[in-house]
Amino acid sequence: MSSLLCRIELNKTNGISVIVENENQQIIHTVELTGSEITTTSKSEDNTSAITQAPDKISLDCKSFELNAETIRCTASATTTHTSGDNFTVESGADFTAEVKKTAKLKAKTVKTDADTVTTTADKIDAEASQVTVKGNSQVEISGGVIKLQ
DSSP: OOOOEEEEEEETTTEEEEEEEETTTTEEEEEEEOSSOEEEEEEOSSOEEEEEEETTEEEEEOSOOOOOOSOOOOOOSSOOOOOOSSOOOOOOSSOOOOOOSSOOOOOOSOOOOOOSOOOOOOSOOOOOOSOOOOOOSSOOOOOOSOOOOO
């Protein structure tokens, strides 16, 4: 095990810094406590991650973020946004429920579903497209009080 270079810096203007350097692995860990925020940084030759905490915000900046827990609950009193610059996957080992109090919107170039059964219940369903194809490999059943085909 390599020896570590450890130091604590106290400064009336900049605050307190705790620095741990691993020269063999070229890794530096710092904790900086200033008058306005706390920043924890881990830096290697190729990567840097940082956690910054201010009274109104906590920011995480890193190459990869992993969270493992038995139960995770996220609650926002205002807007929640999840954005991905690439693929975005939501996966459940059991049931999946999405519920909104007002309007749910899904916008995509293509929407694909793959299920044994698709069930939709609504007071009214409106569908409009330049082309509609309905195909049943063995049977298609349409029922209703009035069926109108034009």
